[in-house]
Amino acid sequence: MNCRSEVLEVSVEGRQVEEAMLAVLHTVLLHRSTGKFHYKKEGTYSIGTVGTQDVDCDFIDFTYVRVSSEELDRALRKVDALRNSGGDGLGQMSLEFYQKKKSRWPFSDECIPWEVWTVKVHVVALATEQERQICREKVGEKLCEKIINIVEVMNRHEYLPKMPTQSEVDNVFDTGLRDVQPYLYKISFQITDALGTSVTTTMRRLIKDTLAL
Amino acid sequence: METDLNSQDRKDLDKFIKFFALKTVQVIVQARLGEKICTRSSSSPTGSDWFNLAIKDIPEVTHEAKKALAGQLPAVGRSMCVEISLKTSEGDSMELEIWCLEMNEKCDKEIKVSYTVYNRLSLLLKSLLAITRVTPAYRLSRKQGHEYVILYRIYFGEVQLNGLGEGFQTVRVGTVGTPVGTITLSCAYRINLAFMSTRQFERTPPIMGIIIDHFVDRPYPSSSPMHPCNYRTAGEDTGVIYPSVEDSQEVCTTSFSTSPPSQYKTRSRQILINSLHSISEPCRYSLGTSDQGWYNLLMVPGKEGGVPLASNQPVHGAQADQERLATCTPSDGTHCAATPSSSEDTETVSNSSEGRASPHDVLETIFVRKVGAFVNKPINQVTLTSLDIPFAMFAPKNLELEDTDPMVNPPDSPQTESPLQGSLHSDGSSGGSSGNTHDDFVMIDFKPAFSKDDILPMDLGTFYREFQNPPQLSSLSIDIGAQSMAEDLDSLPEKLAVHEKNVREFDAFVETLQ
Numbered sequence: 001m002n003c004r005s006e007v008l009e010v011s012v013e014g015r016q017v018e019e020a021m022l023a024v025l026h027t028v029l030l031h032r033s034t035g036k037f038h039y040k041k042e043g044t045y046s047i048g049t050v051g052t053q054d055v056d057c058d059f060i061d062f063t064y065v066r067v068s069s070e071e072l073d074r075a076l077r078k079v080d081a082l083r084n085s086g087g088d089g090l091g092q093m094s095l096e097f098y099q100k101k102k103s104r105w106p107f108s109d110e111c112i113p114w115e116v117w118t119v120k121v122h123v124v125a126l127a128t129e130q131e132r133q134i135c136r137e138k139v140g141e142k143l144c145e146k147i148i149n150i151v152e153v154m155n156r157h158e159y160l161p162k163m164p165t166q167s168e169v170d171n172v173f174d175t176g177l178r179d180v181q182p183y184l185y186k187i188s189f190q191i192t193d194a195l196g197t198s199v200t201t202t203m204r205r206l207i208k209d210t211l212a213l
Numbered sequence: 214m215e216t217d218l219n220s221q222d223r224k225d226l227d228k229f230i231k232f233f234a235l236k237t238v239q240v241i242v243q244a245r246l247g248e249k250i251c252t253r254s255s256s257s258p259t260g261s262d263w264f265n266l267a268i269k270d271i272p273e274v275t276h277e278a279k280k281a282l283a284g285q286l287p288a289v290g291r292s293m294c295v296e297i298s299l300k301t302s303e304g305d306s307m308e309l310e311i312w313c314l315e316m317n318e319k320c321d322k323e324i325k326v327s328y329t330v331y332n333r334l335s336l337l338l339k340s341l342l343a344i345t346r347v348t349p350a351y352r353l354s355r356k357q358g359h360e361y362v363i364l365y366r367i368y369f370g371e372v373q374l375n376g377l378g379e380g381f382q383t384v385r386v387g388t389v390g391t392p393v394g395t396i397t398l399s400c401a402y403r404i405n406l407a408f409m410s411t412r413q414f415e416r417t418p419p420i421m422g423i424i425i426d427h428f429v430d431r432p433y434p435s436s437s438p439m440h441p442c443n444y445r446t447a448g449e450d451t452g453v454i455y456p457s458v459e460d461s462q463e464v465c466t467t468s469f470s471t472s473p474p475s476q477y478k479t480r481s482r483q484i485l486i487n488s489l490h491s492i493s494e495p496c497r498y499s500l501g502t503s504d505q506g507w508y509n510l511l512m513v514p515g516k517e518g519g520v521p522l523a524s525n526q527p528v529h530g531a532q533a534d535q536e537r538l539a540t541c542t543p544s545d546g547t548h549c550a551a552t553p554s555s556s557e558d559t560e561t562v563s564n565s566s567e568g569r570a571s572p573h574d575v576l577e578t579i580f581v582r583k584v585g586a587f588v589n590k591p592i593n594q595v596t597l598t599s600l601d602i603p604f605a606m607f608a609p610k611n612l613e614l615e616d617t618d619p620m621v622n623p624p625d626s627p628q629t630e631s632p633l634q635g636s637l638h639s640d641g642s643s644g645g646s647s648g649n650t651h652d653d654f655v656m657i658d659f660k661p662a663f664s665k666d667d668i669l670p671m672d673l674g675t676f677y678r679e680f681q682n683p684p685q686l687s688s689l690s691i692d693i694g695a696q697s698m699a700e701d702l703d704s705l706p707e708k709l710a711v712h713e714k715n716v717r718e719f720d721a722f723v724e725t726l727q
Binding site for chain 2: 027030031034035036038046047048049050051052053054055056061063064065067068069127128129143144147148150151152154155157163178179180
């Protein structure tokens with residue numbers, strides 16, 4: 001099975017990075033989250049309700065919709081790289097949806113990605129307030145285009161993991177949240193102006209995956 | 214085109230499409246209400262949320278949607294359209310976007326109604342939630358209020374895109390294939406407005422006259438009860454239980470600021486009218502004149518439920534003609550509000566704005582004086598003979614003063630100017646009365662409230678008089694002005710040289726500002 005890959009590019013000012021990233025992440029996760037599954041007898045299950053919430057950006061003339069889940073929002077905001085927004089640079093964020101495949105001992109479960117969203121962020125530094133104001137509007141318009149792109153991909157109705165049985169639900173969904181259930185995902189960053197950083201990130205991820213049992 | 218769909222699946226599909234259409238309308242209209250929408254997630258299925266999404270139902274909107282559908286479903290050639298338009302407070306309207314729910318003939322016979330179609334419709338609704346925030350009308354709707362409002366209209370049939378102007382753009386929200394056809398949801402939006410942007414409407418000056426405040430309460434009634442959705446996991450074929458939906462919904466009595474225009478939706482016009490009635494009194498500025506020609510600016514405090522003011526003070530004195538305006542106080546053109554019987558802080562000011570009454574007429578007209586704070590006496594018509602000095606018990610018991618106070622005992626001479634005018638234009642005298650009846654101007658002691666005489670050499674009244682008549686600035690006098698100008702010009706090169714030396718400091722300072 002091939003992993004579906006989508007790439008989005010945005011140019012933002014330093015203080016807009018976090019909001020732009022969150023807008024994209026939340027829009028994708030809105031489409032890739034369901035209500036909590038409640039399994040019953042005979043293999044049936046019921047699904048909880050997903051609420052939504054409008055979020056106004058402070059540094060961009062833009063409003064996006066996210067899932068009403070504080071836990072999910074906190075988890076996304078915890079990602080440190082979102083805040084590393086100083087100076088010029090080119091960074092890349094990957095949001096990867098994956099399925100776990102059980103392996104025999106001593107091997108750890110395999111994580112098989114089925115959809116990867118890559119957002120390339122070009123951070124610019126602006127000198128005057130007027131430029132910033134123009135940037136606010138322009139970035140808002142660009143993000144509107146990105147949302148339309150995301151929605152277009154989502155509605156192609158391409159591969160989605162099958163709805164799992166109760167025993168396998170943790171291989172497909174992140175069941176750790178109380179109110180919603182997104183597909184299993186992970187977020188990684190790469191800042192290309194510091195090669196050392198990118199290597200460290202990759203090594204860290206490899207070690208984490210290997211040790212995870 | 215009918216397929217091998219069994220009757221149960223057909224029923225379910227029809228129900229899904231019907232409620233999808235209703236929810237679509239709700240999402241679109243709620244996104245144009247002008248405020249942020251927030252609904253809660255629920256881990257347990259409530260049984261009342263179609264497509265596992267918390268989308269509230271506004272009853273008026275549902276009613277309008279059902280009325281438009283009239284028991285039919287979107288089909289080939291029969292689309293459900295939601296038209297969003299803008300209407301200014303002057304009555305001009307413009308279509309902004311048209312959302313279309315269409316069905317075409319392309320069928321997907323293999324798809325499972327109960328599971329796949331339902332989930333894809335849910336996904337499509339999520340996409341609609343996202344897309345409704347990115348079209349240009351969203352930002353306009355967030356700023357609706359004084360200058361314009363956003364309206365909606367639902368119709369069923371052929372899509373009418375003529376009102377969107379030239380060069381409109383379309384965005385496809387998504388499609389869902391079903392055994393009876395493919396459902397497509399799209400939006401066509403005007404782009405001219407995108408270039409005008411909200412700036413145009415922000416720059417529009419406030420409408421003079423009545424300003425209508427369109428903020429209304431938000432109606433969020435509870436939705437009808439539904440049974441929980443039960444699903445089978447993949448691979449099982451036994452029957453599935455679906456939610457049974459009651460069509461009836463509670464009618465909401467609150468009103469709602471967006472409503473469709475003119476001939477199509479008279480009921481919704483009523484909703485708009487109701488919404489206008491439900492809002493608090495607007496902030497209204499108007500110029501009113503009393504019968505006696507007094508000009509006052511009436512101010513009705515606004516949005517917090519302000520109380521309309523009582524009218525201007527009726528002034529007795531039939532002698533006062535329309536043109537006769539008495540100068541009573543030093544202040545010009547100020548506004549005030551007064552209630553007749555208030556004992557709180559009130560002022561009544563009558564200002565003269567035109568006309569120069571003869572002194573005799575002035576004297577014979579009624580003076581409505583400024584009354585100090587916390588005065589018990591009602592501020593009604595005051596005649597010359599019944600004037601009371603405020604805080605009379607604190608006033609100096611200077612009979613001479615009172616005698617010469619023309620407000621108490623007006624001079625008989627017709628050439629005498631208004632006593633207050635006289636006091637204003639005097640060069641200021643401190644203390645004591647100087648009722649010099651031989652002069653044209655009668656010097657009196659001007660008694661501001663709370664003042665006491667003879668305690669300080671410079672009392673409040675003196676200060677007040679001097680303040681009213683300051684000496685002319687020396688720089689404004691011609692000789693001195695010319696001299697200083699010449700000196701300034703001569704010294705310019707030196708000053709420039711000094712500034713140039715400090716250029717770096719200035720640049721550093723400017724950089725700290727950025």
